[in-house]
Amino acid sequence: MGHPTITTKPQADPGEPAGQPAGQSPGQPGGQSPGQPGGQSPGEPPAPDLVWVPGGSFAMGSDRHYPEEAPAHRVTVDGFWMDRMQVTNADFAQFVEDTGYLTVAEQAPSPAAYPGAKPELLVPGSVAFVPPPHRVDLREWSNWWAWVPGAGWRHPEGPDSSLEGREEHPVVHVAYPDVVAYLDWAGRVLPTEAEWEFAARGGLDGAEYAWGDELAPGGKHLANTWQGEFPTQNLLEDGYERTAPAGSYPPNGYGLHDLIGNVWEWTQDWYRDRHLVPSGSCCAPGNPRGPSKNRSYDPATPQIRIPRKVVKGGSFMCAPNYCRRYRPAARMPQAVDTGTANIGFRGIVRAAGRRAG
Ligand SMILES: [Ca+2]
Numbered sequence: 001m002g003h004p005t006i007t008t009k010p011q012a013d014p015g016e017p018a019g020q021p022a023g024q025s026p027g028q029p030g031g032q033s034p035g036q037p038g039g040q041s042p043g044e045p046p047a048p049d050l051v052w053v054p055g056g057s058f059a060m061g062s063d064r065h066y067p068e069e070a071p072a073h074r075v076t077v078d079g080f081w082m083d084r085m086q087v088t089n090a091d092f093a094q095f096v097e098d099t100g101y102l103t104v105a106e107q108a109p110s111p112a113a114y115p116g117a118k119p120e121l122l123v124p125g126s127v128a129f130v131p132p133p134h135r136v137d138l139r140e141w142s143n144w145w146a147w148v149p150g151a152g153w154r155h156p157e158g159p160d161s162s163l164e165g166r167e168e169h170p171v172v173h174v175a176y177p178d179v180v181a182y183l184d185w186a187g188r189v190l191p192t193e194a195e196w197e198f199a200a201r202g203g204l205d206g207a208e209y210a211w212g213d214e215l216a217p218g219g220k221h222l223a224n225t226w227q228g229e230f231p232t233q234n235l236l237e238d239g240y241e242r243t244a245p246a247g248s249y250p251p252n253g254y255g256l257h258d259l260i261g262n263v264w265e266w267t268q269d270w271y272r273d274r275h276l277v278p279s280g281s282c283c284a285p286g287n288p289r290g291p292s293k294n295r296s297y298d299p300a301t302p303q304i305r306i307p308r309k310v311v312k313g314g315s316f317m318c319a320p321n322y323c324r325r326y327r328p329a330a331r332m333p334q335a336v337d338t339g340t341a342n343i344g345f346r347g348i349v350r351a352a353g354r355r356a357g
Contacts, residue, residue: 045081046187046349051255053199053348055079057284059206060197061275062329069329073277074284077198082191083346085246085257086170086265087182089163092153095182104175105152105339125149126173127340128157129242129317131231138322144231145340153178156243156341168245170263170344176309176336179266179345188347190268193310193331194288195348200260200313200328202253210252210260210328215320222249223261223314225326230319242316242341260326261318263344264311264334270296271308271333298333308333315342 041052060075095101105126114122128148136143150159153173156166163169174182183189191199200210207213211222221227221238228235240248247257259265269290276291296308311334314325325332334343 042079042351049084050081050349051084053080053082053195053254053256055198058198058201060194060329062327064208065324065327065329068273068331069275071275071277072329073275075194075198075288076284076286077192077194078287079351080191080195081349081351082195082199082254082256083188083348084251084255086263086344086346088168088246089153089171090167091186092171092174092182093163093167095185099181099185101178101181103153103173103178103339104337105173121147123149124152126151127338129341131234133232135229135232138230151341153339166243166245168247169243170246170258172243172263172341172344173339174266174343174345175339176266176334178339182345183347186347188349190266190345191348192287192289193267193269193312196259196265196267196312197328199254199256200252202256204253208327211250215326223258223326224248224316225261225314226317226319226322228319230317230322240316244316258313260313260328262316263313263342264315264332265313266334266343266345267310267312269310271310271331272296273333296333298335306335306337308335310334311343317342 040054045052055076055078057074057076059072061072062069063072106124108124109117109122111117111119111122125148127145128151129144130146130148132143148158151157151161151173153171154163155161156163156172179190201207202210204210204212209215209222211217216222216237224238224240224244226234227237234241238244244258244262246262249258249261251257252259270293272291272295276288278285290310293307297305298308310331312328312331314323314327314330318324318326324330
């Protein structure tokens with residue numbers, strides 16, 4: 001339960017050089033090729049809020065943006081059912097009501113698990129977004145992330161905040177074990193990174209965005225991201241300062257909402273800082289599962305042995321000047337013991353007899 005670790009090195013929105021070139025390069029496919037094989041759903045959805053994602057072969061990753069997205073490579077995934085929306089506060093409240101579940105953020109971390117942690121950090125709490133009043137060094141995440149005692153899914157900005165009016169917003173401040181517990185209860189599992197990215201592309205193989213090759217075609221925003229100069233200026237051109245209600249933007253080609261923006265989404269894969277591509281293979285790997293857990297630790301903090309999962313999709317905090325991760329290929333590591341104000345999730349149900357990896 002790693003609240004203390006994040007006080008020294010928040011895991012969300014990894015640092016990057018400010019003003020990095022946009023990474024456009026010619027010669028990439030335009031990505032208007034819907035219709036992957038196997039598009040027939042295997043029948044009625046297991047639950048009404050699930051959408052069939054047909055599976056197929058696609059270009060996973062990108063060679064045009066951040067190094068951790070490379071190399072772009074062909075991957076095949078089987079079809080599966082996916083939650084049409086991100087799990088909302090109302091959904092999560094139902095789970096907690098049924099089970100009495102207490103999230104990681106709502107429990108005081110054990111001193112034994114965090115030797116050397118300051119006692120004042122060993123209290124329930126989470127990592128909240130606190131916009132600074134002036135321009136800051138974008139390499140230093142602590143300029144906008146703060147450890148807030150009492151913050152958690154019921155109190156996203158701290159004890160004085162509530163979910164009133166945000167029942168249909170995605171739940172946040174959920175760590176990996178919280179997500180797994182919810183999905184067990186709901187009869188779902190997390191997608192692999194490959195399944196998630198296939199779903200996010202909506203059939204537009206090779207496109208930059210979930211909806212095509214322009215971030216805001218015709219000036220219209222198709223996801224909840226950040227316009228203006230992060231983290232001090234939010235122009236709200238997409239209508240939302242922080243999270244938006246699930247389903248506020250049009251669905252992608254598979255009928256899925258908000259895979260891009262709003263909040264990052266947990267996947268089940270362990271993180272590595274590049275894609276693993278099997279050498280000497282004739283065919284696109286099927287249902288890849290990413291690297292082993294042992295490869296997922298943060299090399300920058302060798303004293304901290306908390307494994308990290310891949311999160312996908314970017315969030316309301318992704319801006320052109322800071323974190324251009326509002327794309328299907330984008331990815332980021334997240335320590336399993338830490339939820340933040342901009343990470344949520346959704347589940348999938350695999351067709352009978354199919355397993356990832
Ligand atoms: Ca926004």
